[in-house]
Amino acid sequence: MYAIINRRRMNQARAQETLERAARDFLPKLQQTPGFVSFSLVQGEDGVNTAVVFFESQADAEAFRQEAGQWGDTLDELGHQVESQGRGEVIQHLTPSA
Numbered sequence: 001m002y003a004i005i006n007r008r009r010m011n012q013a014r015a016q017e018t019l020e021r022a023a024r025d026f027l028p029k030l031q032q033t034p035g036f037v038s039f040s041l042v043q044g045e046d047g048v049n050t051a052v053v054f055f056e057s058q059a060d061a062e063a064f065r066q067e068a069g070q071w072g073d074t075l076d077e078l079g080h081q082v083e084s085q086g087r088g089e090v091i092q093h094l095t096p097s098a
Helices: 011-029 059-061 065-077
Strands: 002-009 036-043 049-056 081-089
Touching: 002 059, 002 065, 011 036, 036 059, 049 059, 059 065
Parallel strands: none
Antiparallel strands: 002 049, 002 081, 036 049
8 A cells, every 4th residue: 555645734714615626626536546545634733734645556646646736736826835745655554453
């Protein structure tokens, strides 16, 4: 499994608009991407949101790179500032036991 992690300081004045645009323009494309596993968005108390996307493989993540880059450009235009970005192989992933 492969993960992409992006942290952005949110422009609160555009937060609702961003969520609506994501639901309409970005998330459906992500859900239809081959190898997509899951997406989580964590709203930090410090005003920084963390997005974590899991793919089955690095190749699957790379295949989505252009689409993700376009969404990143949209986030920049909406005033959400990049705090940090990371990506890498998942070395441990825990799910509930049966």
